[in-house]
Amino acid sequence: xxxxxxxSLFLQGLIDGLPICFGYLSVAFxxxxxxxxxxxxxxxxxxxxxTNVTSAGQVAGIGIIAAGGSLIEMAVSQIGINxxxxxxxxxxxxxxxxxxxxxxxxxxAFVNTDEVFGVASGKSGNVERSYxxxxxxxxxxxxSIGTITGALAGNILPASVTSALGIAVxxxxxxxxxxxxxxxxxxAICALAAIVLSCAFKYLPVLSSVPGGxxxxxxxxxxxxVFAFVAxxxxxxxxxx
Amino acid sequence: MKFFTYLLVMAGITYLIRMVPLVLVxxxxxxxxxxxxxxxxxxxxxxxxxxxGIFYATSSPVSASVGFLAALILAxxxxxxxxxxxxxxxxxxxxxxxxxxx
Numbered sequence: 001x002x003x004x005x006x007x008s009l010f011l012q013g014l015i016d017g018l019p020i021c022f023g024y025l026s027v028a029f030x031x032x033x034x035x036x037x038x039x040x041x042x043x044x045x046x047x048x049x050x051t052n053v054t055s056a057g058q059v060a061g062i063g064i065i066a067a068g069g070s071l072i073e074m075a076v077s078q079i080g081i082n083x084x085x086x087x088x089x090x091x092x093x094x095x096x097x098x099x100x101x102x103x104x105x106x107x108x109a110f111v112n113t114d115e116v117f118g119v120a121s122g123k124s125g126n127v128e129r130s131y132x133x134x135x136x137x138x139x140x141x142x143x144s145i146g147t148i149t150g151a152l153a154g155n156i157l158p159a160s161v162t163s164a165l166g167i168a169v170x171x172x173x174x175x176x177x178x179x180x181x182x183x184x185x186x187x188a189i190c191a192l193a194a195i196v197l198s199c200a201f202k203y204l205p206v207l208s209s210v211p212g213g214x215x216x217x218x219x220x221x222x223x224x225x226v227f228a229f230v231a232x233x234x235x236x237x238x239x240x241x
Numbered sequence: 242m243k244f245f246t247y248l249l250v251m252a253g254i255t256y257l258i259r260m261v262p263l264v265l266v267x268x269x270x271x272x273x274x275x276x277x278x279x280x281x282x283x284x285x286x287x288x289x290x291x292x293x294g295i296f297y298a299t300s301s302p303v304s305a306s307v308g309f310l311a312a313l314i315l316a317x318x319x320x321x322x323x324x325x326x327x328x329x330x331x332x333x334x335x336x337x338x339x340x341x342x343x
Binding site for chain 1: 246247258261264275279282283285313319324326327329330331334338
């Protein structure tokens, strides 16, 4: 691959990573505020964000630190909340192009968040090395800067702006799923099935006691397994991956 | 010092969960059923995380619904990630400003 192609792929990655960065600024901002609120220093909050790069796991983590919980409790909660990433990493492994070497996988895995995974999955065909590096840089920066800003100056943004930014990452998810759902009916019905299941886990008694991290896995695995069976992908879609 | 023990457990487990599958699964999977499963996974995961989570992402489910609707329409007409994310935030902002007035 020549340098111009590489540079344009890297640039494309940066552009695709920007909305994630903006979304993360607000989410990390909120995390920074609650981390300091639960007794951590701003530097500790930043360290957590820079080494974990995950929202729900970090929120659960600071809760356990604040409560003086055991390390076992910390480990179990992190596994439960973050297990979905294992599924995403297996899925992403099939998307990675030939230019991605072993070393790159160690780096990409570090920032394989819901949103990075979502955007990479939404690309048609394989994703290459330059693109992936472009894609993971803005989110990592947004996540770190959002955290330290929230921790140091939680009150600089008006509540109305923080609230509005809260929807940014979800808007992105919609933008990833919708084009595929519009083009392929099985994807649309599978997405709807996952939504029905996830609403059941949120609102129905008994099911609602399942921790969020597990329920996302159950919903996605059940919906995908059923649709893999009733509507297996065609050969040309396999080639595309 | 206690903080760093917590940090190590948190970060270590989160990283291992992400890294091990990505490093171990290097071959292209050939089984059509598994391929189909992995093909649906991203859309199923993102959909399950978006609904009902999106309704609790802003200060009120009403403004969130306005933002969600805006995102659905914009995405249906093929707008980019950045456009959909930014304009759905704007829609929430406007909805909340209007809600304050009435």
